[in-house]
Amino acid sequence: MKKKFDWEMLVHSIFLTLGLVSVASVLLITIYLIIAGLPAIFEIGFFDFLFGKEWASTAGAAKYGILPFILSSVYGTLGALLIGVPIGILTAVYLSKVASPKVKVVVNEAINLLAAIPSVVYGLVGMLVLVPSIKKLFHLSDGASLLAAIIVLAIMVLPSIIKTAVVALDAVPRDYEDASLALGATEVETYFRVSLPAARSGVAAAIVLGVGRAIGEAMAVMMVSGNAANMPSLFESVRFLTTAVASEMSYSSGLQRQALFSIALVLFTFIMCINLLLNYLLKKKER
Structure with a gap:
């Protein structure tokens, strides 16, 4: 008698393999960034690199303060x-x-379209519309600034936040809201005092995705921020960690190239710390 093939074990093995591949990918990226980024930090100096206020990578006496x-x-x-x-x-x-089914379909399609727009298109629209508007409105010599970058990034993070938060809110049991309404709460009070707190894990995930999208964006930010290595000011041209790597990597060499990998390591560490912090706060609140 032939033994029946165990499909459940096969599926379990496939899922386990895919999970291990994901974990291995993160570990490989982490190890590579550490190996490639630490030498420049040691050579430049930890405090000089992280707390230096001047970046002049192509000058005769190069300075690498980020x-x-x-x-x-x-x-x-x-x-x-x-x-x-x-x-x-x-x-x-x-x-x-609140939204009716027809309105929800239309708005969801608009949000999906917003999520599908390439970042370079955001940057192009920002450069042609937003930057001149800021320049004219605030009477500046150049509208490419931190403010322009903030506005563009705020638009870019919306799809991730909205879609994830909607899924979390839809998963809240209707019984919670019915109980709140039965106790005399208004619909608005129920949404903000019952539904949102019940969906806080999903809302936190939405914020994490927004943080990752905002801090990891390069092209759109480069096009509207001015990409100048200045200390940040709302109406001054600035350079982000991502744009520093993207703008110089193509022609970098030697210590300059190693310093760019060090910037990538710092960026990776920031994102990891933010995720760990938000997850810790969320778990602490759930206890």
Whole structure:
């Protein structure tokens, strides 16, 4: 008698293999960045590299201080989240709880289209429309600035935040809301005091995705921020960690190239720390 083939074991093995491949990919990227990035940090000096205020990689006496890049990335990401998260969460609440089916279909298609637009198109529109508008509105010599980068990033993070938050809100059991309404709460109170707290893990995931999109963007930011290695100011040209790597990698060599890998290592560490921090806060709140 032939033994029946164990399909469940096969599927389990496939899923396990794919999971191990994902973990191995992250480990390989981490190891490569550490190997490629640490030598420049040791040669330049840890504090000189992270807290130096001047970046002059092509000068005779080259200087590799990335504090302006770090602060620009942090301010740009925080500014984008301050704008994008409230808009995204409110839009998600509207789509999940208030919008009619026809309106929901139309808005969802618009959000999907917004997510599919290449970053270079965001940068092009920002460069041709947003940058001149900021220059004219604030009477500046050049509208390419941190403010322009923040606005572009805020628009770019919206699809990730909205779509993830909608899924989380749709997963909240209807019984929670019915119980709240039965106790006399209004629909608006129910959405913000019952539905959103119940979906906080999904909302936190949406914010994490927004952070990753904002801090990891390069092309659009490069086109609207001016890409100058200045200490960050709202109306001054700035350079982010990502744009520093993207703008110089093609012609870099020697210590300059190693320093760019070090910047990538710092960026990778930032994103990892942010994810770990948000996950820790979320788990702590759930206890």
